[in-house]
Amino acid sequence: MRELIVVVGGGPVGSVLALALQQQNVAFTMLEARAKSASHQDTRALALSYGSRLILEKLGVWDAVQAKATAINTIHISQRGGLGRTKLKASEHNQPALGYVLPYGALTEALDNALELNNIRYAAEATEIKSGEVFAQVAFNQFGESKTLTSALMVVADGGKNLGEIAGIQRETKEYGHDALVSKVRAELPHNNIAYERFTPQGPMALLPNGQDKNSHDFSLVWTGLQANIHKVAGMDDFGFLSQLHEAFGDRVGKFLSVEKRLCFPLKLSTLKPSTAPHLAVIGNAAQTMHPVAGQGFNVGLRDACTLADIIINTPISAMGAAPMLERYSMQRQRDTRGGILFTDLLVNTFSNDLIGLQTIRGAGLGALELFKPAKSFLVNKMSFGK
Ligand SMILES: Cc1cc2nc3c(=O)[nH]c(=O)nc-3n(C[C@H](O)[C@H](O)[C@H](O)COP(=O)(O)OP(=O)(O)OC[C@H]3O[C@@H](n4cnc5c(N)ncnc54)[C@H](O)[C@@H]3O)c2cc1C
Numbered sequence: 151m152r153e154l155i156v157v158v159g160g161g162p163v164g165s166v167l168a169l170a171l172q173q174q175n176v177a178f179t180m181l182e183a184r185a186k187s188a189s190h191q192d193t194r195a196l197a198l199s200y201g202s203r204l205i206l207e208k209l210g211v212w213d214a215v216q217a218k219a220t221a222i223n224t225i226h227i228s229q230r231g232g233l234g235r236t237k238l239k240a241s242e243h244n245q246p247a248l249g250y251v252l253p254y255g256a257l258t259e260a261l262d263n264a265l266e267l268n269n270i271r272y273a274a275e276a277t278e279i280k281s282g283e284v285f286a287q288v289a290f291n292q293f294g295e296s297k298t299l300t301s302a303l304m305v306v307a308d309g310g311k312n313l314g315e316i317a318g319i320q321r322e323t324k325e326y327g328h329d330a331l332v333s334k335v336r337a338e339l340p341h342n343n344i345a346y347e348r349f350t351p352q353g354p355m356a357l358l359p360n361g362q363d364k365n366s367h368d369f370s371l372v373w374t375g376l377q378a379n380i381h382k383v384a385g386m387d388d389f390g391f392l393s394q395l396h397e398a399f400g401d402r403v404g405k406f407l408s409v410e411k412r413l414c415f416p417l418k419l420s421t422l423k424p425s426t427a428p429h430l431a432v433i434g435n436a437a438q439t440m441h442p443v444a445g446q447g448f449n450v451g452l453r454d455a456c457t458l459a460d461i462i463i464n465t466p467i468s469a470m471g472a473a474p475m476l477e478r479y480s481m482q483r484q485r486d487t488r489g490g491i492l493f494t495d496l497l498v499n500t501f502s503n504d505l506i507g508l509q510t511i512r513g514a515g516l517g518a519l520e521l522f523k524p525a526k527s528f529l530v531n532k533m534s535f536g537k
Contacts, residue, residue, distance in 0.1 A: 153179050153301040154470060155462065158276045158288055161189075162196075162254070163434030163451040164307030165261035169209050170459035172266060179299065181290055183275040183308075186262055192255040194332065194413075195358055195370035197222075197345075197445030199249045200240075202452050214260035220359045220366075221247035223343040226402070229350070249345075249445070251358045251370060279304060279316050281427035286471070303429055303471035305458065310420060310436040318427030324419040328353050329380040330442055331373045333412040335395065338404025340365045350398055352379055356445070357399065369403070371395070372442050374417060384412050417441050419495060421487075424480070429471035431479055433458055438487055446490040457482050 155171065157164045160182030168180045198206075198219070206212040221240075225248055228235035240248045274292040286304035290297055306316070341359035348355050353375035361368040373380065373395070383394050392406040399406075420439040422432060434451035458479055465475050 152285060153177070153299055154467065155179075155303045155305065156181065156286075156288055156299050156301040157305045157307055158279065159183075159306065159308035159434075159436065160262075160265075160270060160272075161307065161309055161434065162257050162261060162448065163455050164305070165258065165265060166205070166209065166452055167305060167307065167433065167455040167459050168269065169211070169261060169264055170456065171462060172269060173209070174459075174463045176462060178269060179301075180265075180270045181274040181276055181288065181299075182270060182272050184272065186272045187259070190255045190259040190262070192253065192258070193334070194254040195251050195334075195360055196254055196257065196448050197249055197356075197358060198252050199445070199449040200245050200247060202449045203247075203250060205452055205456055209264070211257075211260045211264050214263065215252055215256050217362070218256040219250040219252045220341075220362055221343050222249045222251065222345045222359060223247055225345045225347060227347045227349075228400075228402075229348070247343075251345075251360050276308065278314070279306065279430070281316065281318055281430040283428055286427075286429040301429070301471075302467070303431065303462070303475075306430065306432045306436050307434045307455075308436050309434065310439055316427060316430070319425055319430070319432065320423040322421050322423060326417045326419070326441060327377060328374050328417045328441075329377045329414045330417055331371070331380050331384050331412055331414050333371050334360060334410040335369050335371050335392075335406050336367050336408045337369060337406050338367070339402075340367050341369055341403070346399070346402060348399055350375075352376060352398075355399060356442070357403065367407070371409075373398070374442070377416070380414055384414050419491065421491060425476070428473060428476070431458060431471075431476060438491060440491060440494045446494050450487055450490045453486055454483055 155176065155178040157168055157178060157180040160168065160180050164180060168178060171178045203212060206215065223240045225238040226235065238248060240246060271292060274290050276288050276290045278289040280287045281304070285300045285302060287298055287300045288304060341361065341364065343359050343364050345359060346357040348357070355374060356372040358370040359366070360370040383391055386394065388409055391409055395406050418439060419441060422437055425432065433454035435447060437454060438447070438450065440447040461475060461479050461482070462470070469475055
């Protein structure tokens with residue numbers, strides 16, 4: 151039997167799409183490689199924009215995650231060894247918060263719990279996806295058995311990690327030669343719901359408040375830089391690591407007192423060329439992987455899911471997955487996705503180098519941003535809603 155819609159990958163982006171379809175009684179099947187609760191303990195911090203909170207509210211899952219989310223009320227942006235800094239404040243932009251820090255596992259748990267089990271196949275790992283003129287097909291393994299499903303629309307939301315080449319889908323990748331180190335650290339001073347974005351010649355670093363109480367001293371750290379440098383600090387003992395962090399970050403939260411497990415991953419910009427694969431849509435990290443400097447990647451992915459859900463709901467079954475529908479999706483997402491990519495790439499290129507004179511220009515830019523309210527509003531809107 152042919153399915154109407156198959157979603158491959160039940161991470162946060164695939165699950166948001168699935169939930170939006172479930173709530174509109176649209177038939178679908180989702181394949182997820184992990185077991186149902188396998189990701190619920192993942193403490194990786196996602197930086198959620200205010201716009202993403204509104205999406206989760208509309209889907210009815212915000213209440214389930216709110217108690218685990220830390221509000222970002224202020225974003226403090228500065229550069230190491232140079233003048234100029236700026237602050238973005240929620241209170242100046244009529245928002246209750248500029249964004250939130252949320253553990254990945256808290257979000258996947260809330261989404262898994264909201265999804266009806268009969269639509270989801272857990273422990274089902276896709277091995278091959280083919281797009282065809284009449285339908286798309288996925289081969290997958292579940293409990294030692296090989297199976298296939300065909301559908302009018304196949305949505306790839308696998309994070310872009312595992313699936314090989316799909317005919318008609320071409321990826322463009324730019325390696326930054328940088329790694330990101332992520333961990334949780336405790337500092338001498340409380341976070342006060344402030345997120346710090348610090349640009350250093352070696353690469354940007356972010357310190358995000360991570361603890362619901364503003365007096366909590368816990369932060370999520372994202373420290374990026376040349377691979378060799380990041381590997382070097384990742385391999386230090388805690389004392390060496392914390393003093394290097396203090397030197398790179400400065401004194402704004404006092405000394406760093408402790409650090410949890412450190413994870414490193416390579417940074418790249420990966421995007422898709424215009425697709426010629428019928429009956430196939432690609433969303434979330436599978437469609438675009440960005441540098442984490444501006445916390446855009448996940449939020450852009452959520453907006454992919456919402457736009458696609460809207461289009462599916464408004465497409466007659468006979469036209470599902472056909473070229474006009476896929477073109478409509480691609481047109482509607484183009485501007486937001488390109489904007490997120492350009493914005494992120496520009497930040498990395500402008501702020502991660504030591505070129506003579508650039509430091510002064512950066513300082514002047516940050517100083518001007520501090521004084522120019524429309525530019526701040528533009529930035530807050532871009533980060534919150536992709537506009
Ligand atoms: C360490 C780290 C820190 C990050 N920090 C931030 C941040 O602060 N802010 C931010 O906005 N973004 C951040 N990101 C990016 C963010 O994690 C992604 O944008 C987000 O997870 C994308 O969601 P997704 O659902 O598209 O993909 P994923 O979260 O990767 O989910 C993909 C899902 O597909 C499943 N899957 C994979 N292969 C298969 C298969 N073959 N068959 C079936 N299922 C499959 C996986 O099990 C998984 O559940 C970070 C990323 C990393 C790696």
